[in-house]
Amino acid sequence: MINSIDTNQLLTILDLSGVWAFAVSGALTAMQKRMDIFGILIVAFGTSFGGGTIRDILINRPVFWLHNETYLYILFIATPVAIIFRNYLQYLRKALFFFDTIGLGVYTVIGMQIGLTWGYSPMLGICLGTLTACFGGVVRDLLCSEIPLIFHREIYATICVVGGVAYTLMMYFGVSENVNVLVTMAGIIFTRFIVVRYNLSLPAIHLHDNMPHA
Amino acid sequence: MINSIDTNQLLTILDLSGVWAFAVSGALTAMQKRMDIFGILIVAFGTSFGGGTIRDILINRPVFWLHNETYLYILFIATPVAIIFRNYLQYLRKALFFFDTIGLGVYTVIGMQIGLTWGYSPMLGICLGTLTACFGGVVRDLLCSEIPLIFHREIYATICVVGGVAYTLMMYFGVSENVNVLVTMAGIIFTRFIVVRYNLSLPAIHLHDNMPHA
Amino acid sequence: MINSIDTNQLLTILDLSGVWAFAVSGALTAMQKRMDIFGILIVAFGTSFGGGTIRDILINRPVFWLHNETYLYILFIATPVAIIFRNYLQYLRKALFFFDTIGLGVYTVIGMQIGLTWGYSPMLGICLGTLTACFGGVVRDLLCSEIPLIFHREIYATICVVGGVAYTLMMYFGVSENVNVLVTMAGIIFTRFIVVRYNLSLPAIHLHDNMPHA
Numbered sequence: 109m110i111n112s113i114d115t116n117q118l119l120t121i122l123d124l125s126g127v128w129a130f131a132v133s134g135a136l137t138a139m140q141k142r143m144d145i146f147g148i149l150i151v152a153f154g155t156s157f158g159g160g161t162i163r164d165i166l167i168n169r170p171v172f173w174l175h176n177e178t179y180l181y182i183l184f185i186a187t188p189v190a191i192i193f194r195n196y197l198q199y200l201r202k203a204l205f206f207f208d209t210i211g212l213g214v215y216t217v218i219g220m221q222i223g224l225t226w227g228y229s230p231m232l233g234i235c236l237g238t239l240t241a242c243f244g245g246v247v248r249d250l251l252c253s254e255i256p257l258i259f260h261r262e263i264y265a266t267i268c269v270v271g272g273v274a275y276t277l278m279m280y281f282g283v284s285e286n287v288n289v290l291v292t293m294a295g296i297i298f299t300r301f302i303v304v305r306y307n308l309s310l311p312a313i314h315l316h317d318n319m320p321h322a
Numbered sequence: 323m324i325n326s327i328d329t330n331q332l333l334t335i336l337d338l339s340g341v342w343a344f345a346v347s348g349a350l351t352a353m354q355k356r357m358d359i360f361g362i363l364i365v366a367f368g369t370s371f372g373g374g375t376i377r378d379i380l381i382n383r384p385v386f387w388l389h390n391e392t393y394l395y396i397l398f399i400a401t402p403v404a405i406i407f408r409n410y411l412q413y414l415r416k417a418l419f420f421f422d423t424i425g426l427g428v429y430t431v432i433g434m435q436i437g438l439t440w441g442y443s444p445m446l447g448i449c450l451g452t453l454t455a456c457f458g459g460v461v462r463d464l465l466c467s468e469i470p471l472i473f474h475r476e477i478y479a480t481i482c483v484v485g486g487v488a489y490t491l492m493m494y495f496g497v498s499e500n501v502n503v504l505v506t507m508a509g510i511i512f513t514r515f516i517v518v519r520y521n522l523s524l525p526a527i528h529l530h531d532n533m534p535h536a
Numbered sequence: 537m538i539n540s541i542d543t544n545q546l547l548t549i550l551d552l553s554g555v556w557a558f559a560v561s562g563a564l565t566a567m568q569k570r571m572d573i574f575g576i577l578i579v580a581f582g583t584s585f586g587g588g589t590i591r592d593i594l595i596n597r598p599v600f601w602l603h604n605e606t607y608l609y610i611l612f613i614a615t616p617v618a619i620i621f622r623n624y625l626q627y628l629r630k631a632l633f634f635f636d637t638i639g640l641g642v643y644t645v646i647g648m649q650i651g652l653t654w655g656y657s658p659m660l661g662i663c664l665g666t667l668t669a670c671f672g673g674v675v676r677d678l679l680c681s682e683i684p685l686i687f688h689r690e691i692y693a694t695i696c697v698v699g700g701v702a703y704t705l706m707m708y709f710g711v712s713e714n715v716n717v718l719v720t721m722a723g724i725i726f727t728r729f730i731v732v733r734y735n736l737s738l739p740a741i742h743l744h745d746n747m748p749h750a
Contacts, residue, residue: 144524146480150456153449161380166589166599171380174446191527232602235581242578250464250678266574310572313619358738360694364670367663375594385594388660405741464678 115285119218122293123160123172126214127179129207130156131186134248136203139194141252151251152187156211158247159240163219166236167226205304208245213296215241216268217289220275230279234272241268266310267303271296329499333432336507337386340428341393343421344370345400348462350418353408355466365465366401370425372461373454377433380450381440419518422459427510429455430482431503434489444493448486455482480524481517485510543713547646550721551600554642555607557635558584559614562676564631567622569680579679580615584639586675587668591647594664595654633732636673641724643669644696645717648703658707662700669696694738695731699724 134155138148157173164171173179219240223233242264275292283291302308348369352362371387378385387393433454437447456478489506497505516522562583566576585601592599601607647668651661670692703720711719730736 139527142526144480144526146483146524148527150452150479165379165593166602168382168596168598170382174380174442177443177445180445180449194527228602229605231605231608235608238578246678250460265578266572269574310574312570312572313567313576313622353741356740358694358740360697360738362741364666364693379593382596384596388594388656391657391659394659394663408741464674 115289118286118289119221122214122289123218124178124182126211126218127156127182128186129214130159130211130244131183132190132203133207133211134244135187135190136194136207137248137252139191145188145191148191149183149187151248152183152190154251155244155248156183156186158244159215159219159242160244162243163222163236163240166239167223167228169222169226209297209300211244212241212264212268212300213271213293215244216271216296217275217293220272221289230272230276234269234276237272238265238268267296267299270299329503332500332503333435336428336503337432338392338396340425340432341370341396342400343428344373344425344458345397346404347418347421347425348458349401349404350408350421351462351466353405359402359405362405363397363401365462366404367397368465369458369462370397372458373429373433373456374458376457377436377450377454380453381437381442383436383440423511423514425458426455426478426482426514427485427507429458430485430510431489431507434486435503444486444490448483448490451486452479452482478514481510481513484513543717546714546717547649550642550717551646552606552610554639554646555584555610556614557642558587558639558672559611560618560631561635561639562672563615563618564622564635565676565680567619573619576619577611577615579676580611580618582679583672583676584611586672587643587647587670588672590671591650591664591668594667595651595656597650597654637725637728639672640669640692640696640728641699641721643672644699644724645703645721648700649717658700658704662697662704665700666693666696692728695724695727698727 131152134152135148137155138151141147143151157179160172163169216237218237220233220237223236224230228236245264271292274295275288278288278291279285345366348366349362351369352365355361357365371393374386377383430451432451434447434451437450438444442450459478485506488509489502492502492505493499559580562580563576565583566579569575571579585607588600591597644665646665648661648665651664652658656664673692699720702723703716706716706719707713
C-alpha cells in the first residue's frame with residue numbers, strides 16, 4: 109500500500125510538514141519574546157529554512173526555498189495561523205516541543221535521503237541529516253537571543269545520529285525506502301518523546317581537575 | 323537626467339556606499355568594545371560583507387568581494403578613516419545609527435535587484451534583499467558579543483520588507499528602474515529615521531498564558 | 537630535503553593535523569561544559585570543520601569533508617582519544633591553548649594556500665586564511681554558549697593576518713613553497729605563544745566620549 113506512493117512524493121509531503129512544524133516552533137519562540145508580526149515571521153523563516161539551506165549549500169544543490177515557492181507560501185500560512193491560534197495552544201511549551209520534535213524527525217530523514225541521492229556515503233548522509241535537523245534550532249536560538257539550548261540540542265543531535273544509523277541498517281537489510289523513511293521518522297519522534305518524558309540522558313564526561321574557565 | 327546613468331553603474335555606486343556605511347557602522351561598534359585595530363577591521367569586514375556574502379552563496383553567484391577587490395580597498399580605507407575621525411563623530415550613537423540606516427536602505431535595494439536580475443520572483447527578491455540588509459548586523463552583534471539587537475533588528479526587517487513591497491509595486495506601475503531604486507532606498511532610510519525618532523513599533527503579539535521559559 | 541616532498545602532500549599532512557588539533561580543542565571545550573559524548577563530537581565537528589567549510593563555500597570549491605572521508609575518520613578517532621586521555625591533559629587550559637594554536641597556524645597557511653591555488657590575490661588569500669583559521673573557534677564558542685572570546689579572537693585574527701603577510705613576502709622573495717608553508721606556520725604558532733606568555737596586545741582604540749551603549 110505505502111509502496112504505491114512515489115518516494116519523492118512522500119518526501120515532498122514530509123518536507124512540507126517539516127517546514128510547517130519548524131515554522132510553528134519558531135513562531136512560538138518569537139511570541140514568547142513578544143516580537144511583532146514581522147519579527148515572528150523572520151524567526152519562523154530562520155528556524156524553518158535554516159537547516160535545509162545549509163544542507164543545500166554544503167552539497168552545492170540549488171537552495172530549496174529559492175526554487176520552489178511552495179515553501180514560502182507554507183511559511184506565510186503557518187505563521188499567521190500559529191499567531192491566531194496561539195491561545196488555543198494552551199500549553200505552549202508542550203506545543204513547541206511537539207512541533208519541534210516532528211520537524212526534527214522529518215528533517216533528519218530528508219537530509220539523509222538527499223545526501224544518499226546525491227551519492228554520499230551513509231556516514232556523510234547521517235552528518236547531513238543531523239545538520240539539517242539541528243541547524244534551524246540553532247538559528248532560532250541565535251535570533252531570539254536565547255541562551256542556546258545546548259542540552260536540548262545535544263539530545264537533538266544524539267537522536268538524529270541514532271536515527272540515521274537505524275536508517276542505514278534498515279537500508280542494508282533491504283527494508284523498502286518508504287517504510288524505512290516512515291519508520292525512522294517515527295522512531296526519532298518517539299525516542300525524543302521518551303527521552304524527554306523520562307528525562308533520559310547519556311552520561312556527561314566529567315573532568316577530574318576542577319579548574320577555572322579557559 | 324537620472325535615466326542617463328546606466329542602472330548597473332548606479333547600483334555599483336550605491337553598493338560601494340553601502341559597504342562604506344556598514345564598515346563604519348561595524349568599526350564604531352568595535353571601538354565601543356575597545357578592540358585593537360585588527361579587531362575593528364574584522365568586525366567592519368563581517369558587518370560590511372556578511373549580508374552580500376550570504377546572498378551570493380544562496381543564489382550561487384560568485385561572492386562579490388572575492389571577485390572585485392574594490393570592496394576590500396574601500397574597507398581598508400573606510401575603517402582607518404572611521405578610527406581617525408572617531409572623536410569628530412561626537413554623537414557616536416547617532417553616527418552609528420546614521421551609517422547603519424544608509425547601509426540598510428542600500429543593501430535592501432541591491433539584494434532585491436540582484437535577485438530580480440537572476441530571475442527570481444519579487445517575493446524571493448524581497449527575501450534576498452532583507453537577508454542582505456540584515457545579515458551583516460547579525461554578524462556584527464555576534465562578533466561583538468552584543469546581546470543581539472533583536473528589537474532593532476525587527477524594525478530593520480520590517481522596513482526592508484515594506485521597502486521591497488514598495489519597489490515591486492513601483493515596478494509594476496512602470497516606474498523607471500533608476501528612479502525606483504533611489505526612491506525605495508530613500509524611503510527605507512526615511513522610514514527608519516521616522517520610526518526611531520517617534521519610537522514607532524508594530525504591536526507585539528501577546529500570549530495570554532504566562533508560563534515559564536520553554 | 538624538505539623540497540623533495542610534494543607540496544600537496546605536505547599540505548594534506550598539515551591539514552589532517554589541523555583537523556586533529558581543532559577537534560581536540562573543541563572536545564576539551566565541550567568537556568568543560570560537561571556534555572555527553574555526542575555533544576562533544578558535535579562541538580569537535582564544528583570547531584574542526586567550520587573554518588574549512590566556510591572557505592570552500594566562499595570559493596565554490598567542493599566542501600573538503602564531503603569529498604574525503606579521511607577527515608571524518610580523524611574526527612572519530614581524535615575525539616574519543618581526547619575523551620579517554622582527558623585526565624592526562626592535566627592542565628586543561630594549557631592543552632586547549634596548545635591545540636588551538638597549532639590549528640590556528642595550520643589553517644591559516646592552508647586557507648591561504650588554497651586561495652592562491654585557486655587564483656586569488658595574496659590579499660584575498662590572507663582573508664581566506666584568516667577566515668579558515670578563526671571561523672571554527674567562533675562556531676565552537678557559539679555551540680558551547682561561551683561568551684565569545686573576542687579578545688582572544690582578536691589576537692587570533694591579528695596573528696593570522698601578520699602570518700599571511702609574512703607568507704606573501706617570502707613568496708615574493710622566492711622562498712620555496714614548502715619552506716614558506718612551514719616557516720609561516722611555525723611563526724604563527726610561536727608568535728601566539730609569545731603573545732599569550734607575555735600578555736602582549738595591540739593598543740585598543742579609545743573613544744573620548746563615554747556614552748551609554750548604543
